[in-house]
Amino acid sequence: xxxxxxxxxxxxxxxxxxxxxxxxxxxxxxxxxxxxxxxxxxxxxxxxxxxxxxxxxxxxxxxxxxxxxxxxxxxxxxxxxxxxxxxxxxxxxxxxxxxxxxxxxxxxxxxxxxxxxxxxxxxxxxxxxxxxxxxxxxxxxxxxxxxxxxxxxxxxxxxxxxxxxxxxxxxxxxxxxxxxxxxxxxxxxxxxxxxxxxxxxxxxxxxxxxxxxxxxxxxxxxxxxxxxxxxxxxxxxxxxxxxxxxxxxxxxxxxxxxxxxxxxxxxxxxxxxxxxxxxxxxxxxxxxxxxxxxxxxxxxxxxxxxxxxxxxxxxxxxxxxxxxxxxxxxxxxxxxxxxxxxxxxxxxxxxxxxxxxxxxxxxxxxxxxxxxxxxxxxxxxxxxxxxxxxxxxxxxxxxxxxxxxxxxxxxxxxxxxxxxxxxxxxxxxxxxxxxxxxxxxxxxxxxxxxxxxxxxxxxxxxxxxxxxxxxxxxxxxxxxxxxxxxxxxxxxxxxxxxxxxxxxxxxxxxxxxxxxxxxxxxxxxxxxxxxxxxxxxxxxxxxxxxxxxxxxxxxxxxxxxxxxxxxxxxxxxxxxxxxxxxxxxxx
Amino acid sequence: xxxxxxxxxxxxxxxxxxxxxxxxxxxxxxxxxxxxxxxxxxxxxxxxxxxxxxxxxxxxxxxxxxxxxxxxxxxxxxxxxxxxxxxxxxxxxxxxxxxxxxxxxxxxxx
Numbered sequence: 001x002x003x004x005x006x007x008x009x010x011x012x013x014x015x016x017x018x019x020x021x022x023x024x025x026x027x028x029x030x031x032x033x034x035x036x037x038x039x040x041x042x043x044x045x046x047x048x049x050x051x052x053x054x055x056x057x058x059x060x061x062x063x064x065x066x067x068x069x070x071x072x073x074x075x076x077x078x079x080x081x082x083x084x085x086x087x088x089x090x091x092x093x094x095x096x097x098x099x100x101x102x103x104x105x106x107x108x109x110x111x112x113x114x115x116x117x118x119x120x121x122x123x124x125x126x127x128x129x130x131x132x133x134x135x136x137x138x139x140x141x142x143x144x145x146x147x148x149x150x151x152x153x154x155x156x157x158x159x160x161x162x163x164x165x166x167x168x169x170x171x172x173x174x175x176x177x178x179x180x181x182x183x184x185x186x187x188x189x190x191x192x193x194x195x196x197x198x199x200x201x202x203x204x205x206x207x208x209x210x211x212x213x214x215x216x217x218x219x220x221x222x223x224x225x226x227x228x229x230x231x232x233x234x235x236x237x238x239x240x241x242x243x244x245x246x247x248x249x250x251x252x253x254x255x256x257x258x259x260x261x262x263x264x265x266x267x268x269x270x271x272x273x274x275x276x277x278x279x280x281x282x283x284x285x286x287x288x289x290x291x292x293x294x295x296x297x298x299x300x301x302x303x304x305x306x307x308x309x310x311x312x313x314x315x316x317x318x319x320x321x322x323x324x325x326x327x328x329x330x331x332x333x334x335x336x337x338x339x340x341x342x343x344x345x346x347x348x349x350x351x352x353x354x355x356x357x358x359x360x361x362x363x364x365x366x367x368x369x370x371x372x373x374x375x376x377x378x379x380x381x382x383x384x385x386x387x388x389x390x391x392x393x394x395x396x397x398x399x400x401x402x403x404x405x406x407x408x409x410x411x412x413x414x415x416x417x418x419x420x421x422x423x424x425x426x427x428x429x430x431x432x433x434x435x436x437x438x439x440x441x442x443x444x445x446x447x448x449x450x451x452x453x454x455x456x457x458x459x460x461x462x463x464x465x466x467x468x469x470x471x472x473x474x475x476x477x478x479x480x481x482x483x484x485x486x487x488x489x490x491x492x493x494x495x496x497x498x499x500x501x502x503x504x505x506x507x508x509x510x511x512x513x514x515x516x517x518x519x520x521x522x523x524x525x526x527x528x529x530x531x532x533x534x535x536x537x538x539x540x541x542x543x544x545x546x547x548x549x550x551x552x553x554x555x556x557x558x559x560x561x562x563x564x565x566x567x568x569x570x571x572x573x574x575x576x577x578x579x580x581x582x583x584x585x586x587x
Numbered sequence: 588x589x590x591x592x593x594x595x596x597x598x599x600x601x602x603x604x605x606x607x608x609x610x611x612x613x614x615x616x617x618x619x620x621x622x623x624x625x626x627x628x629x630x631x632x633x634x635x636x637x638x639x640x641x642x643x644x645x646x647x648x649x650x651x652x653x654x655x656x657x658x659x660x661x662x663x664x665x666x667x668x669x670x671x672x673x674x675x676x677x678x679x680x681x682x683x684x685x686x687x688x689x690x691x692x693x694x695x696x697x
Contacts, residue, residue: 105662114689115682116627120619121651121663128655150665150681 014221017137017173020058021051023240027225028216032197037164037174039194041185042201046212047233048177050086051201052139054238055175057088060098065136068100068129072145076101086237100129106149113152119159123166130172138167138174144188153188161193185217196220211350214240230352241356241393252276253402260299263473267449267458273430274454276402278395280424282409283434287445288466289408292432293371294323294330295471296406300369301333308367309341310358312377316341327469340365346377351390354378359397370398374408375424388424395427429453434464437485444485447473463489612644612694613673619666620652627683628667635687
C-alpha cells in the first residue's frame with residue numbers, strides 16, 4: 001500500500017476537481033479533470049442536471065470554488081425548487097455569491113436569421129457571471145437546446161467549439177450536459193469537441209424495475225473505472241456504487257460466532273460461523289429459514305452486537321409475533337436499539353436502489369450482522385444475473401466491513417434444491433440446506449450443511465424441529481429402512497426397542513438352556529466318575545488279591561525248594577532281589 | 588437619422604421634425620466590440636435604412652461588451668442582434684443583415 005502511495009505521488013497526475021459525490025471520485029480517481037470541460041450525456045430523466053448541480057454545490061460549499069449554472073431549459077426558480085428536495089438551498093448560496101444561476105432562453109418564433117452571427121453575447125454573459133462571483137466551475141445544462149432555437153448548426157458547432165476552448169483557456173472546470181442521441185452519445189455530436197472526459201448516464205427498465213447506471217466512456221489522461229456503476233438519486237443527492245472495484249483483498253477473520261443453536265454449532269466443527277462470512281440458508285416453503293435466522297439474531301443480540309434485518313416478505317411486527325411462537329422474543333432487542341428491521345417490498349424500487357439504500361442503512365447503523373430475508377424475492381423474470389451482480393456487490397461491501405451476512409433463499413419445491421440457488425452459490429461461505437422429508441403421510445424438516453468454507457463440517461442430515469421453546473436438531477433414523485423422521489422415526493425407534501427386547505430374551509433363554517445342559521453334563525460326568533471309582537476300587541482289590549496269591553505261590557515254591565534243597569531256585573530268587581535293590585537306589 | 592449611444596439611459600431622443608406617415612421606426616442593434624461582424628452589421632443596416640423605404644427611423648447601437656448586464660436582462664445569446672421595438676410587434680433579427688431585401692421586408696412588416 002505504501003509503495004503504491006509513494007509511486008502515485010511521484011507520478012504527476014492530471015489535476016482533478018473533486019466532486020465529493022459518493023463513489024464518483026473513487027471511479028474517476030479524484031474527480032473531474034480540473035480546468036477542462038466534461039460531458040455528461042444520457043437520456044431524459046436520468047439525472048444529468050442533478051449530477052451537474054451537485055458538482056457545483058459541493059464545489060461551492062466544500063472546496064470554496066464558486067460555480068456558475070447556466071440553464072438552457074429550466075428557469076432559476078424551477079431549478080431552485082427542484083434541487084431543494086435534495087437539501088440544497090440555492091437561494092442562500094446565490095445570496096452568498098457562491099452560486100450564480102442563469103437561465104438562457106430564446107424564443108424562436110421572434111427571431112429571424114440574416115447573415116453571419118456568433119454567440120458572443122453568451123460568452124459575455126458567462127464571462128460576467130464568472131467574474132461576478134469568481135467562479136472556478138461552470139455548468140452548461142443542456143446547451144444543445146440552442147440547436148433547436150437557432151437553426152444554423154454549422155455556426156453553432158463552431159461557436160460551441162470556440163466556447164469550450166475559451167472555457168478551457170480560462171481554466172474553468174466545466175460540465176456540459178447533453179441529451180443522448182440515436183446511435184451516438186449526444187444528439188449533436190458534442191462529444192467530438194468535449195473529449196477530455198465523457199460520462200454516460202443510463203436509466204433502463206428491465207422486468208418492470210428501473211436501474212440507473214453510470215459509465216465513464218472516456219477520461220483523457222487518467223485511468224478510471226470502466227464498468228457500469230449503479231447510482232442512486234435520493235434525498236441526500238447523487239451516489240455511485242463502485243463496489244465491484246474493491247477486489248478480493250478483504251481481511252478474513254478467524255473469529256467464530258455461534259449460530260444460536262448448539263447442535264448446529266457442533267455440526268460446524270463445534271464453533272459456528274466465521275465472523276464476516278456469508279451464510280445462506282435455502283429451502284422450500286415453510287422449512288424454517290426465517291426461524292434459523294431469528295435464532296442467529298437472538299444469539300448475536302445476546303452478545304450485544306448490532307443487527308440490521310432486511311425483510312422483504314414479512315412486516316417486522318408479523319415477524320416478531322411469529323418468532324415468539326417458537327420461543328424467540330426479538331422485541332426487547334428492538335427496544336434496546338441494537339436490532340433494527342427494515343421492511344420493504346422488493347418490487348418497491350429497482351435493484352440498484354435496494355442496493356444503495358441497503359448500503360446507506362448499513363453505513364448509518366453500523367451493524368455487525370446483516371440479514372436479508374429472502375434474497376430470491378428480487379428474482380423476477382430473467383434478472384438472475386442482475387440479482388447476482390447486486391448480491392456480489394453487497395457481499396463485497398459487507399466483507400470489506402467485516403459484517404456477517406445471513407441470507408435466506410426460498411427454493412421452489414419442484415426444482416432441484418441446489419440448482420436453483422446456483423446463481424449465488426459462489427458467493428456463499430456457509431450454505432445450509434433445509435428440506436422437507438415426506439414419509440408416512442407427514443412432512444418433517446431436515447437440515448444439512450451443503451458447504452462451509454474453511455472448516456470441518458458434519459456431513460450428517462439432522463432432523464430440524466421447531467418447538468415452542470426453540471429450535472431442536474435431532475439425529476435422524478438411518479437404517480435399513482432409509483432415513484426416517486418424525487413419527488416414522490419414533491415408530492421405528494419403538495419397533496427397534498421391541499426387537500431389542502425380544503432379542504435380549506432370546507439370548508437369556510439360550511444362556512439358561514446352556515447352563516442347564518452344562519449341569520446335566522456335569523451330573524452325568526459325576527455319575528460316570530463314581531461308577532468308575534467303584535470299578536477301579538473293585539479292580540484294585542482284585543489285583544491285590546491276585547498279587548497276594550502270586551506272592552503266596554512264590555513263597556510256597558521257595559518253601560518247597562528249600563525243603564527240596566534246590567539251588568537254582570534259590571539263586572534266581574536272590575538275583576531278583578538284587579535287581580530290585582538297584583532300581584530302588586536310583587532317584 | 589442614426590444615433591450612436593454610449594449609454595442608453597442617458598440617450599437623448601432625436602429625430603425628424605415631422606413624423607412620417609408610416610409612423611416612427613425604432614431600432615436597436617446589439618453588437619460585441621469592434622469585430623468584423625459588428626462593423627458589417629452596422630454598415631449593412633445603415634445602408635438598408637437610408638436607401639430603403641423605411642421612412643422615419645431611429646437606430647441605436649449598443650455594445651454589450653460595455654453593458655454586459657443588458658445581455659442577461661434582454662436574454663441575448665447570438666450577436667449581432669437587431670431589435671425593432673417600434674412599431675409593435677417587437678421583432679428580432681440575428682446576423683449581420685447581409686441580405687438587405689430580407690431585412691427591409693422584416694422591418695416593414697406590420
